[in-house]
Amino acid sequence: MRKILTISLYTLLMMVIVTSCTKKNHYGSEFNEEPDSVLTVKYAKGFEVAYYKDFKCVKVLNPWEKGKYLAIYYLVDNAKTETPTNGKKVVVPIETIGITSCTHIGELEMIGELDKVTCMSGADFAYNAYIRSKAADGSLANIGDGVNINLEQLVATKPTMLMTTFYNVQDENVKRLTNAGIPMIFNNEWTEQDVLGRAEWVKMIATFFGKEQEVCVLFDSLENRYNETREITAQITHRPTIMLGNNFKGTWYMPGGESYMAKLMKDAGADYFYANDTTTGSLPLNFETVLKNFKHTDVWMNAPVTTLDDLFAYDERHKLFDPYQSGEVYAFLGKVLEGTTANDFWESGVVHPDILLMDALWALHPELVPNHEPQYILKLK
Numbered sequence: 001m002r003k004i005l006t007i008s009l010y011t012l013l014m015m016v017i018v019t020s021c022t023k024k025n026h027y028g029s030e031f032n033e034e035p036d037s038v039l040t041v042k043y044a045k046g047f048e049v050a051y052y053k054d055f056k057c058v059k060v061l062n063p064w065e066k067g068k069y070l071a072i073y074y075l076v077d078n079a080k081t082e083t084p085t086n087g088k089k090v091v092v093p094i095e096t097i098g099i100t101s102c103t104h105i106g107e108l109e110m111i112g113e114l115d116k117v118t119c120m121s122g123a124d125f126a127y128n129a130y131i132r133s134k135a136a137d138g139s140l141a142n143i144g145d146g147v148n149i150n151l152e153q154l155v156a157t158k159p160t161m162l163m164t165t166f167y168n169v170q171d172e173n174v175k176r177l178t179n180a181g182i183p184m185i186f187n188n189e190w191t192e193q194d195v196l197g198r199a200e201w202v203k204m205i206a207t208f209f210g211k212e213q214e215v216c217v218l219f220d221s222l223e224n225r226y227n228e229t230r231e232i233t234a235q236i237t238h239r240p241t242i243m244l245g246n247n248f249k250g251t252w253y254m255p256g257g258e259s260y261m262a263k264l265m266k267d268a269g270a271d272y273f274y275a276n277d278t279t280t281g282s283l284p285l286n287f288e289t290v291l292k293n294f295k296h297t298d299v300w301m302n303a304p305v306t307t308l309d310d311l312f313a314y315d316e317r318h319k320l321f322d323p324y325q326s327g328e329v330y331a332f333l334g335k336v337l338e339g340t341t342a343n344d345f346w347e348s349g350v351v352h353p354d355i356l357l358m359d360a361l362w363a364l365h366p367e368l369v370p371n372h373e374p375q376y377i378l379k380l381k
Helices: 003-019 103-111 129-137 150-155 171-177 196-205 212-233 258-269 287-294 308-314 316-320 322-326 353-364
Strands: 047-051 056-061 069-077 087-093 095-100 115-119 161-164 182-187 241-244 251-255 281-284 300-301
Touching: 003 251, 003 322, 047 196, 056 196, 087 281, 095 103, 115 129, 115 150, 115 258, 161 171, 171 182, 171 212, 171 251, 182 241, 196 212, 196 258, 196 353, 212 241, 212 258, 212 353, 241 251, 241 258, 251 258, 281 287, 300 353, 308 316, 308 322, 316 322
Parallel strands: 069 087, 095 115, 095 161, 161 182, 241 300
Antiparallel strands: 047 056, 056 069, 251 281
16 A cells, blocks of 8 residues: 555656646647737738737748748747747847848848848948948958858857848758758848838838837838828829830840839839739840830830940940930939949838939939939939
């Protein structure tokens, strides 16, 4: 009897120990509770932010698989805070960050956290003076190419998180980083088909620094400026016809009608041949098709060079288009570092669609904004 009692007490004790050591997570892997509130996202389609009592939930949607997520983050103030097990717990604000695209520079600068960048891929392509100076003095580590990260250097730098871009479901670079245990923030602003949607991703990034409320105020201001400018073009009676891009190795890539560039041109008061096309990416066209449809357009936007001579040297057939002959050719190359390919259009321009719209309006309808000083765009001479 005593032996049985001893075994029973031992069994009970072990049950208590095991239970305490394997305490069930309060939330579990299936978390569907209604949030206390959500972050207002008006234009971006690729992320969601919800607020709960003990944490923030940030979800990055998969643009290639509807209804699925690339990542779920639970942002907490304290590492001991319990969170659902179907996502990654991140203590915020994060202390340091690595970046893999120049667009990340403009976003972090807007948030006021550019000094948290400790490593970057492709720093040679950066326009931002602060980033270039850090790269030059060695305080910013070079982690290789954006699609082929130097894992050894990245691990040595030890950023709290690495902000990267997910390109498709078979992204080998992301697989390498995942297998190496690198904590990543997926920033897919490039998949948005609206310039305001692209800029709005700054809200998602701000959550990792606890600054989304301040950034929402900044975004609301630029949104208002953008919409005020768009209202100007809504009243115009003449919309100049435009052509976009250039001939590259036998193919002319024109923006699809649902692309962010086509929408920007529409908001700027342009008449674009493919405006009713439903393509979100680029349309690969042969030269003959482009010449047929765009020879007599009024304005050439988004040219690849800064002078008419260079445009002619790029392809002598460019002279066959009316805008070349009239000199109505413009390029988003107004803020490029001489002797480099560093272009601020891809950095601060991403979070300043209001200025991009004003620049495009200046090119297409200069009489409407006579006092505007263009920043990102220039007229070829």
